[in-house]
Structures are given as C-alpha cells and as structure tokens.
Amino acid sequence: MKRLHIMVLSLILLPAIAINGAELTGLQIVDNVYNRDTGKDSKGNLTMSLINSQGNERVRTIKQFIKDFGKVEKKIMFFMSPADVRNTSFVNWSYTEEGKDDDQWIYLPALKKVKRISSSSKSDYFMGSDFTYDDLGDRQPEADIHKLIREEKFNGEQCYVVESVPKDEEYMYSRTVTWIIKDKWIGLKKEFYDEDEDLLKILSVKKFENIKGLWIILQSEMVNVQKKHTTKMQLSEVKINSGIPDRQFTERMMKRGL
Amino acid sequence: MKRRIFGTAGVILLLLFFNTGIKAESLNLTGYVRNYTGMLLEGGNDFSILQNTFNLNLEHSKGKIAFKVNPYIYDYQNKDLEIGLRQAYIDIFFKSMDIRIGKQQIIWGKADGVFITDVISPKDLREFLLPEFDEIRMGITAVKVDYYIGDSTLELVWVPVFSPTIMPEADSIWNPGFDLPLQPEFDYSRKKVEESLKNSEMFFKYSTTSSAIDLEFMAGYMWDDDPTLHTVKNIDPVTMQPESITIIPEHHRLALAGGSFSTTLGGYVIRGEGAYYFGKYFLSEDPMIEEAVVEKDYLQYLIGVDFTLLDIKMSAQFIQQYILDYDDPIVNDRVENMMTFLATKDFLRETLFLELFSYIGLNDGDALIRGKVKYKFSDELEILLGANIFTGTEGMFGRYNKNDMVYAKVKYSF
Numbered sequence: 001m002k003r004l005h006i007m008v009l010s011l012i013l014l015p016a017i018a019i020n021g022a023e024l025t026g027l028q029i030v031d032n033v034y035n036r037d038t039g040k041d042s043k044g045n046l047t048m049s050l051i052n053s054q055g056n057e058r059v060r061t062i063k064q065f066i067k068d069f070g071k072v073e074k075k076i077m078f079f080m081s082p083a084d085v086r087n088t089s090f091v092n093w094s095y096t097e098e099g100k101d102d103d104q105w106i107y108l109p110a111l112k113k114v115k116r117i118s119s120s121s122k123s124d125y126f127m128g129s130d131f132t133y134d135d136l137g138d139r140q141p142e143a144d145i146h147k148l149i150r151e152e153k154f155n156g157e158q159c160y161v162v163e164s165v166p167k168d169e170e171y172m173y174s175r176t177v178t179w180i181i182k183d184k185w186i187g188l189k190k191e192f193y194d195e196d197e198d199l200l201k202i203l204s205v206k207k208f209e210n211i212k213g214l215w216i217i218l219q220s221e222m223v224n225v226q227k228k229h230t231t232k233m234q235l236s237e238v239k240i241n242s243g244i245p246d247r248q249f250t251e252r253m254m255k256r257g258l
Numbered sequence: 259m260k261r262r263i264f265g266t267a268g269v270i271l272l273l274l275f276f277n278t279g280i281k282a283e284s285l286n287l288t289g290y291v292r293n294y295t296g297m298l299l300e301g302g303n304d305f306s307i308l309q310n311t312f313n314l315n316l317e318h319s320k321g322k323i324a325f326k327v328n329p330y331i332y333d334y335q336n337k338d339l340e341i342g343l344r345q346a347y348i349d350i351f352f353k354s355m356d357i358r359i360g361k362q363q364i365i366w367g368k369a370d371g372v373f374i375t376d377v378i379s380p381k382d383l384r385e386f387l388l389p390e391f392d393e394i395r396m397g398i399t400a401v402k403v404d405y406y407i408g409d410s411t412l413e414l415v416w417v418p419v420f421s422p423t424i425m426p427e428a429d430s431i432w433n434p435g436f437d438l439p440l441q442p443e444f445d446y447s448r449k450k451v452e453e454s455l456k457n458s459e460m461f462f463k464y465s466t467t468s469s470a471i472d473l474e475f476m477a478g479y480m481w482d483d484d485p486t487l488h489t490v491k492n493i494d495p496v497t498m499q500p501e502s503i504t505i506i507p508e509h510h511r512l513a514l515a516g517g518s519f520s521t522t523l524g525g526y527v528i529r530g531e532g533a534y535y536f537g538k539y540f541l542s543e544d545p546m547i548e549e550a551v552v553e554k555d556y557l558q559y560l561i562g563v564d565f566t567l568l569d570i571k572m573s574a575q576f577i578q579q580y581i582l583d584y585d586d587p588i589v590n591d592r593v594e595n596m597m598t599f600l601a602t603k604d605f606l607r608e609t610l611f612l613e614l615f616s617y618i619g620l621n622d623g624d625a626l627i628r629g630k631v632k633y634k635f636s637d638e639l640e641i642l643l644g645a646n647i648f649t650g651t652e653g654m655f656g657r658y659n660k661n662d663m664v665y666a667k668v669k670y671s672f
Contacts, residue, residue, distance in 0.1 A: 050607065058637055072469075082637035083288045084671040093469060103469050103522070110392045112365040116472055116520040118527050118564065128608035229607075251467055252356070252406050256349075 026146030026162045029180055034141050036185040039214055041067040044238040046077075048129055053228035058082075060127055063258060067244050071096055074249040078258050089254040098142075107254040114251050123172045130201060130222040130231040132172070135192075143167060149177075154188060157181045173200070184208075184215045199225055212240045289314040289672060296665035298431075306431060306663050307385065308335045313344075324349040328397075345397045356404045361397040364415060366463060366476060368518040368529040369560050371598055371617070372577050375476050375516045375533050378415060378461055380483045382424045386432045386658065387617075387626070388646060396421065410466040417459040420451045422509060423483040431661050442503040448488075449507045451481055471521040476533075482512045486539035488549035506549065510539050525565060529575075532559030544587035555582040562598075573600040595620035596654075609634045617655060624650025624659075642667040 024032075046062040061080040066073065072093050079088040087109040094102045102119040122134040144164040151160055159179040166173060174197050179189040186208055192201040207219035216238055222231045247253065289312070296307040310333040317326045325348045332340040347360030367375040371387070379395040387394065398421050405412045426432035436442060451457050459480040466473050485507035491500040516533030535556040542552045562575035575598040584592040597618045604611045611632040618625045630644040645664045650656030 082671070084290075084637070084640075086288055095469075101522070105467070105472075110390065112363055112392070112395075113367075114467075114472075115368075116522065116527055116529075118522055118525050118566065125607070247406070250406070250409055251465075252404070252411065256351075256356070 024148070024160070026148045026164070027141060029148060029160050029162055029185075030141045030144075030146045030164065030178075032185045033178075033180055033187055037214055038066075038216065039068075039212070039240040041065070041242065041244040042216075042238065042240050043242065043244060044235045045080075047234045047236065048127065049230075049232040049234075050129055051230040051232070058128075060085075060129075065244055065248050067246070067249060069246075076249050076253065080258075087257050089257060091249060091251075091254060105251070105254065107251075112255075114254055130224045130229055131233070135203065135222065144176075151182075152179075154179045157188060158183075159188060186215055186217060194226075201225065211238060214240055216240065284318060284320075286317040287314070288317075290669050292667055292669040294665065294667045296663050298660075299662040299664065300660050306661065307665070309333070319349075322351045324351070343397065344392070354406050356406075358400075358402040358404075361399050362402065363392065363395045363397050364400065364402060364461075365395060366474065366518075367531050368472075368474070368520045369531045369562065369577075370573065370575065370600065371615070372560060372575065372596075374531045374558050374560055374577075375474070375514075375518055377478060377480060377483070377514065377533075378417065378459075380421045380423050384424055384426050384430065384432065386426070388628075396424070409468060410464070413461075413463040413465070415459075415461040415463075417461070417480075418455070419453045420457060420459060420481045420509070421483075422451075422481075422485065432658070434657055436505075438503055440500055440503050442489075442505045445504050445506045447506070449485060449509065451509050457481075471519055473517065473519050475517040477513075477515040479511070479513050481509045482538065483509075485509050486551050487541065488551055489541070490549060510537075510553075512536070512538060527564040529562040529564070530560065532557070540581065541589040542585065542587045543589060544585065547587070552585060552588060554584070554588070556580070557582065570601050570603045572602075574598070591621050593621075619650065619653040619655055622650055622653025622656055624648070624653035624656030626655040626658075638671055640669050640671075642669070 043063075043065045046064055048060045048062070050058045050060070060082065063078045063080060064075060066075045072095050075092045075094070077090045079085045079090075087107075089107045091105045092102050093104075104117050104119055105114050106117055107114045122139060123132050125132055126136060144166050146162050146164045149161050149163050151158065153159065159181055162178050162180060163175055164178065165175045172195070174193045174195055176193065177191045178187045180187050186205060187203075188205050190203040191199060192203070194200040201222055201224050203220060203222045205217050205220045208215055208217045210216075216235070218235045218238065220233045222233075224230070292311040292313070294307060294309040294311065296305065298304045298306050312331040312333075313328070314330070315326065315328050318324065326345055327343065328345040329341070329343050334340070343361055345360075345362050347358050347362045350357045350359075364378040365376055366378065367373075369376065371391075373381070378400070379398055381394050382389070382396050383394070398417055399419060400415050400417045403414045426434075459478070461476065461478040461480070463474055463476040465475075486509070488506040488508055490504045490506065492502045492504075493499070494501050513536040514533050515536075516531070518529070518531035520527060520529045522528070535558070537553045538556040539551045539553050540556075542550050544550070544552075557580040558577070560575055560577045562573065564571070564573045566572065577596040577598070579590075579594040579596075581588060581590060581592050597620060598616065599618070600613070600615045602611065602613045611630070611634075613630040613632075614628070615630075616625055616627040625648070627647040627649065628644065629647075630642055632640055632642040634640045643664070643666050645662075647662050648655050648658045648660075651659055
C-alpha cells in the first residue's frame with residue numbers, strides 16, 4: 001500500500017520537480033526512501049549475526065514473507081534458529097492509516113497458541129541485535145525534521161546527505177545523518193547519535209541488487225561504536241512478486257510453520 | 259503401558275533412520291537435555307525433585323502430509339525410567355482444511371496459567387502447577403479437523419478415549435491429602451471410564467482474527483478430568499461419629515460452552531475468557547446428601563491485561579469462579595476469586611531474563627510466588643535458578659506452605 005502511495009506521490013511530485021528544476025527537500029528525499037517500491041510481495045531468508053566485542057558470534061535465521069494488501073502490509077516471520085526458538089512465528093499488520101498502530105501476534109510452540117501482543121515499542125531492539133524496530137524501516141518520515149545538508153560522492157555513488165532530528169525530544173537518538181543514493185533511494189550509510197550527541201551506531205549497506213527492476217538491500221551491518229557490538233544482516237533466496245497467497249499470513253500458517 | 263509406548267517409539271525411530279522412505283536430512287530434529295534439581299527450604303532441606311530429561315522433536319513434511327513425534331524420557335533417582343510420547347501425530351493439509359490425527363496437545367483460550375476453556379488436553383499435576391506448560395499439558399489421542407474461511411477457523415475435535423488428570427502419588431509432597439477425622443478407604447470400582455464410542459468426547463470451536471479483536475466461541479461434551487470424590491460415611495448410631503469413611507472417585511460427564519477475546523487498547527492488550535459448565539459435581543457437607551456430592555451449574559471467567567511499564571513486560575489477570583444455585587453445605591465457596599501477576603524483563607541482549615509470576619488466592623489469602631533468573635551462556639546452554647514460595651495456610655496454594663523450594667535447571671537445546 002505504501003508503494004502505491006509512493007507511486008501516486010511520484011506522479012504528482014516528479015513532474016513538478018522536473019518543471020521547476022527545484023531541489024528536493026530533506027523530507028521529500030526521506031519520503032522517497034521510505035516509499036521505495038519493493039514489490040507487491042517478497043520473501044527471503046534473513047540471517048542475523050550478533051558479534052560482541054570479544055568476537056563471539058550468535059546467529060539467528062528467519063524466513064519472512066511480506067505482502068502489500070492495499071491499506072495494510074502483512075508480514076510473517078518464522079524463526080528457524082537457534083533451536084530453542086524454532087517454530088516460533090510472528091505476524092505484523094502495518095497500516096497506512098496515519099496514527100493506527102500495528103497489530104501483532106506471536107505463536108509460541110511451547111504454549112501452542114497464538115497470542116496477540118501490543119505493538120512493539122519502536123525503540124525496542126530486535127532479537128537482541130543492534131537494530132531497533134525503527135532502524136529496520138518502520139519509522140515514519142513525519143516523525144523527524146529532515147534537512148538536506150550536502151550532496152557528495154560516497155562509495156562511488158552520488159548521495160544526498162540528510163540530517164534528521166526527531167520531533168519527540170525523548171526519542172533515543174538526538175539525530176541521524178544518512179547518505180542516500182540519488183537515483184536509487186537507498187540509504188547507503190546512516191550515523192546515529194545518542195542523547196548526548198555522541199556517535200552511537202553506524203549502519204552500512206554492504207550489498208544491494210536490482211531484482212525485477214527493484215532495488216533490494218541484501219547485506220547490511222550495524223556497528224554500535226560505544227559497546228563495540230556488531231549485527232550483520234543478510235537476505236538470501238529473495239523472491240519478489242512471486243504471488244504469495246493471502247493465506248500465508250493467517251493464524252493457520254503461524255501454527256503450521258514451514 | 260509405558261513400555262509399550264517405548265516399544266512403539268523405538269520402532270518409529272528405527273523406521274525414520276533406517277528406512278529409505280525418509281532421508282535423515284529431510285527430518286527436522288530438535289530437542290533438549292535438562293537437569294532439574296529442586297530443594298525444599300524447610301525441614302532437612304530434602305530434595306523435592308531430582309530429574310533428568312531427554313526430549314526430542316522429530317518433524318517431517320512432504321507436500322500435503324507432515325508428521326511429528328515427540329518422545330521424552332524422565333529419569334528420577336530410585337525410580338523407574340519414565341518413557342513416553344508427548345505427541346505423535348500425522349497432519350494432512352487440504353486447500354481450506356487441515357486434519358491432524360494422533361496424540362496431540364490441544365490448547366484453547368486466551369488465559370495464561372489458568373484453565374477455563376482450555377479443557378481438552380488433561381493435566382499432569384504430579385508436581386502441581388510447577389512444570390513448564392508443555393509438560394503440564396498431556397497429549398491425547400484425537401482427530402482434529404480445522405476448516406478455514408479467510409481469517410476464521412472452524413475446529414472440531416473428537417477424543418475417542420477419555421484421559422483423566424494425573425494426580426500426585428500418595429506419598430508425594432504435592433498430594434493435597436484429605437481433611438477427614440479418619441483415614442479413608444478407597445473404592446476405585448467406579449473410577450474407570452470404559453473405552454467405548456459412547457464415552458468419547460467432542461469439542462467445537464469457532465475462532466476469528468481481525469485488527470479490532472480476536473474471538474473464540476467453544477463448546478464441549480466431555481468428562482470432568484478431575485474425579486468427584488463421592489464419600490460414604492458409616493455413622494455410629496450411638497456416638498453419631500463416623501466409624502469408617504469410604505471415598506469412591508468417579509468421573510462425570512460435563513458439558514460446557516464458552517468463549518474468549520483479545521484486543522488492544524493503546525499499548526494494552528485486554529484479554530477475557532469465560533465458560534459456563536452445565537452440571538459440575540461439588541462436595542457437600544450436608545449429611546442428608548447421598549455420597550456427599552451435589553451437581554450444580556458453574557461459571558468461570560477471567561479478565562486480563564498485558565502492558566509494558568519501564569521496559570518491564572507485565573500481565574495481570576482476575577479470575578472468578580461462581581457456583582450457581584448454591585447450597586451452604588457445599589465445601590467450595592460460592593464465589594472464589596483469584597489473581598495472577600507476571601513481570602518479565604530481559605537484559606544483555608536477550609541473554610539474561612528475570613521473571614516474577616504469582617497466583618494469589620483472594621478467598622484464603624494464599625499465594626504461590628515464583629521468581630526466576632535465566633542466563634543463556636550460548637544459544638544452546640542455559641541455566642535457570644528459581645524459587646517457589648507458598649504463602650498462607652489454607653486454599654489451593656496455602657496447603658503447600660511447607661513446600662517452599664529453590665531449584666536449578668540446566669538445559670542444553672539442540
């Protein structure tokens with residue numbers, strides 16, 4: 001749904017930009033990243049490696065399916081490893097309606113039932129990693145004030161550099177700075193500053209590919225420079241627009257697993 | 259019986275590994291090895307439990323067919339090895355319907371740690387309510403049919419053979435005992451429910467999920483998992499005191515209908531569950547009542563809330579049991595109120611977990627308070643230290659006030 005929204009937005013905005021030759025604002029740039037078309041549906045295997053300051057590594061693997069249903073985007077995740085969370089599944093319904101909270105359910109195989117849970121705090125860390133739910137892409141552009149501070153070449157790509165300051169002063173980051181590839185609308189690097197304005201984390205996109213005409217991030221790395229902890233994310237066996245059936249996102253599949 | 263199960267499990271395992279029909283690499287094999295040591299805080303610090311567990315999950319699916327086998331072994335000091343199958347079932351998947359046949363755990367309802375509409379799988383109460391939930395709920399042989407319409411499900415369960423609650427052994431510290439003036443005799447002649455079609459159990463559930471609310475409606479025609487303790491007293495006509503007491507355990511038919519819901523309100527999850535039991539048996543102290551039992555309708559319901567406060571995940575439930583058309587000599591209170599509280603928090607990137615859970619009986623002022631600390635040394639190895647504290651002197655929890663204990667569980671998952 002958000003993709004449709006982007007497409008509509010693009011139809012309105014792009015001609016205007018072309019005609020006026022005006023520079024994009026920080027908000028427009030971040031909007032384009034947030035709304036980058038990632039397909040009607042997608043599926044893939046997510047491998048998350050958590051590496052501590054001693055170099056010890058813990059690995060989590062997840063199989064995920066995402067589908068755009070128009071007003072709602074549904075996601076189902078099946079936890080494959082480690083062994084003690086295997087067969088746990090998680091469903092998220094995310095709405096385009098402004099202000100409407102996500103709906104979430106979790107299936108815990110030990111309890112053998114699906115539980116509705118309150119929508120995760122956006123500042124919570126995902127599965128003990130260095131990524132919060134916001135970092136994974138759920139943060140609405142309207143939650144921050146964005147400012148285009150410069151344009152520069154970074155890792156061989158022409159980038160916009162956008163500074164984003166949260167409207168909520170209590171938010172966990174005081175600001176972020178993002179390098180966004182101009183023609184692909186991918187955030188190539190992002191710096192996160194803590195409440196004391198000190199650098200906290202650096203997110204780097206290590207690999208992205210064009211799959212069926214869409215830019216998909218396949219590898220990224222988040223380094224917490226203060227705690228010297230790193231999380232590597234790798235997406236594999238990615239399938240875009242493969243026609244995932246609606247029933248994949250139901251309680252039936254949560255219990256059945258893969 | 260258990261030997262027979264072991265034999266069956268052995269055959270299945272052999273078939274799995276040596277039969278060419280299923281390749282070992284297509285099997286999903288997980289499980290754990292665990293040591294569980296508990297020690298009482300009172301008296302001579304007796305060990306309340308010394309248990310070693312091996313639990314295995316074997317799963318395989320191919321197209322529209324899948325199966326799961328969950329054998330387990332409990333090893334106790336100075337007791338026979340206990341070997342069994344917690345689950346062993348076959349799934350057959352159709353476009354809009356699934357059928358599961360075999361031994362399975364079936365859990366209904368929205369309540370946590372309380373059993374209201376969750377009445378299909380009987381309970382193993384040999385260690386009261388202390389084991390993990392998947393160990394309290396026993397598998398039962400059943401046929402379960404689920405029919406799906408969008409986000410709604412119609413579920414029908416047929417249990418051909420009744421399985422009762424497993425109660426603690428007579429010498430167990432978890433045996434609640436009897437508050438009687440004489441040592442009773444037992445007559446088990448009416449306890450067994452014959453294994454026949456007319457004695458089977460049926461359950462039905464409709465459930466639906468939506469953004470606004472999750473709903474379940476259910477009905478069941480079953481046997482009461484807990485036997486009613488019919489009591490016959492021979493009274494001395496001179497002293498009017500009982501000369502002997504005979505307890506005759508008997509399971510009775512029970513019909514119930516109920517439902518549950520779950521919804522969100524801001525950052526809160528609101529849950530509710532209730533069931534109306536048509537004709538449940540209760541003990542009575544009325545000397546004119548034959549065998550000291552009466553049949554009454556009974557209502558049990560719960561309201562609960564889950565929320566997060568200061569990064570601590572919390573949950574509270576209020577449970578009420580109500581006997582309709584109440585007679586004063588009934589041993590149970592007309593209204594019985596209970597609450598539960600849960601608080602959990604994790605630290606160190608989900609490697610250290612703290613949990614506090616408690617049942618609080620409001621009628622008798624008793625409680626069970628359970629504190630746990632769990633640390634995961636790695637994804638495979640974890641250690642859990644806990645304490646179970648019983649407060650009060652009467653009621654469901656107060657009766658165990660000499661059973662305060664600390665325990666440790668060391669678990670390796672694979």
